[in-house]
Amino acid sequence: MxxxxxxxxxxxxxxxGHVVRTPFMHSRTLSEITGAQVWLKFENHQFTASxxxxxxxxxxxxxxxxERGAGVIACSAGNHAQGVAYHAHRLGIPxxxxxxxxxxxxxxxxxxxxxxxxxxxxDGFDQAKxxxxxxxxxxxxxxVHPYDDEKIVAGQGTCGLEIIEQCPEVRTILVPTxxxxxxxxxxxxxxxxxxxxxxxxxxxxxxxxxxxxxxEGRPVPLPSMSTMADGIAVGCPGEVPFEAxxxxxxxxxxxxxxxxxxxxxxxxxxxxxxxxxxxxxxxxAMLDHPxxxxxxxxxxxxxxxxxxxxxxxxxxxxLAAAGRYLNFTARIPDLPGGLARLLGxxxxxxxxxxxxxxxxxxxxxxxxxVEVVLQVETRGPDHAERVLGRLRECGxxxxx
Numbered sequence: 001m002x003x004x005x006x007x008x009x010x011x012x013x014x015x016x017g018h019v020v021r022t023p024f025m026h027s028r029t030l031s032e033i034t035g036a037q038v039w040l041k042f043e044n045h046q047f048t049a050s051x052x053x054x055x056x057x058x059x060x061x062x063x064x065x066x067e068r069g070a071g072v073i074a075c076s077a078g079n080h081a082q083g084v085a086y087h088a089h090r091l092g093i094p095x096x097x098x099x100x101x102x103x104x105x106x107x108x109x110x111x112x113x114x115x116x117x118x119x120x121x122x123d124g125f126d127q128a129k130x131x132x133x134x135x136x137x138x139x140x141x142x143x144v145h146p147y148d149d150e151k152i153v154a155g156q157g158t159c160g161l162e163i164i165e166q167c168p169e170v171r172t173i174l175v176p177t178x179x180x181x182x183x184x185x186x187x188x189x190x191x192x193x194x195x196x197x198x199x200x201x202x203x204x205x206x207x208x209x210x211x212x213x214x215x216e217g218r219p220v221p222l223p224s225m226s227t228m229a230d231g232i233a234v235g236c237p238g239e240v241p242f243e244a245x246x247x248x249x250x251x252x253x254x255x256x257x258x259x260x261x262x263x264x265x266x267x268x269x270x271x272x273x274x275x276x277x278x279x280x281x282x283x284x285a286m287l288d289h290p291x292x293x294x295x296x297x298x299x300x301x302x303x304x305x306x307x308x309x310x311x312x313x314x315x316x317x318x319l320a321a322a323g324r325y326l327n328f329t330a331r332i333p334d335l336p337g338g339l340a341r342l343l344g345x346x347x348x349x350x351x352x353x354x355x356x357x358x359x360x361x362x363x364x365x366x367x368x369x370v371e372v373v374l375q376v377e378t379r380g381p382d383h384a385e386r387v388l389g390r391l392r393e394c395g396x397x398x399x400x
Contacts (some may be wrong), residue, residue, distance in 0.1 A: 020053075030271075033290065034290035036297060038298075041159065043302050051300075055155030056083035070094075071095065071142075075131075076146055079303050096119065124233075157188050160185060170298050171196070177203050188244050190248075198250050198293065206225055208252070211254070213242060231279065259287065260314075264280045265321075279303040329359075339370075352378075
């Protein structure tokens with residue numbers, strides 16, 4: 001089981017005109033931050049806002065007439081679901097999509113809007129996948145796997161062809177990595193055309209299945225996962241992409257939740273781009289290691305499907321990670337005007353108060369003290385330190 005350059009080039013002809021040849025643009029913002037030449041590949045600009053359309057269409061067009069008539073089944077936390085549902089509907093193929101029960105409503109709704117039957121099963125992707133495989137076999141449906149399939153990997157590899165065409169001088173390509181389909185496809189295409197290109201797979205720290213798997217030389221399932229980046233939260237690499245990644249990917253690195261939040265916030269605030277946490281993984285790696293990669297470097301924005309409620313949480317998390325939310329407690333005298341004086345000191349150092357909570361009943365407090373829990377908005381880590389320093393100079397007992 002292997003995918004080569006000819007397979008990817010054939011896939012490019014299949015999907016041409018039906019899948020967006022996504023924009024490719026120099027990022028002045030990232031280049032200024034990192035001191036490098038950084039380019040972005042906008043896979044979040046696909047019609048369904050994810051690269052998954054590439055592989056889904058290549059797989060669907062390879063089915064026999066009988067397989068098309070019987071229909072397909074796919075398992076997905078969202079992006080693959082929409083890619084399969086959209087192109088199956090366009091080709092007149094009945095599609096059943098199995099999604100974990102905790103899948104954000106917006107992803108379920110968008111998948112249904114493309115005409116697919118959606119079934120919610122399992123507490124996570126791996127359970128949903130197992131149910132889809134079993135159900136598909138019973139119903140005679142063809143499984144469209146999200147990453148462990150040669151046609152899928154070849155389709156995703158068309159993104160790599162475009163990157164080399166759009167930036168022939170590229171020296172590093174950073175790719176968000178979950179099950180490995182996109183990374184395997186891009187790496188296969190890039191290495192075949194430019195063997196000197198450095199390909200980096202970027203995984204969420206809480207779902208980094210490839211690290212142990214590559215060490216042991218085989219796909220090894222993780223005992224558990226925890227990350228906001230549901231698009232790359234895959235507990236075990238696929239056999240097909242694993243071999244391609246072992247052969248063609250130069251390194252796998254991880255990014256933590258704070259880095260993902262900062263990257264998503266930076267893309268939203270400074271680049272005016274809506275990207276999901278998984279889609280921001282490559283940018284997070286660039287921000288974490290601004291001088292590590294040879295440039296020009298390309299960061300793939302793999303998807304932009306993010307639940308609005310999650311986006312609100314991630315923005316807050318990103319602001320906190322960037323030092324722009326400061327949470328602390330301060331002890332003040334339990335006297336009239338005590339809180340007003342504290343707030344006055346905060347105003348003097350231009351800290352905007354977002355929330356205040358009084359705590360009077362605590363064994364650690366003196367009878368004449370009140371503990372105040374505050375959340376304030378600051379302009380960054382240096383400003384946050386000035387805020388805390390000012391309060392301590394004024395005699396307040398402050399704890400972050």
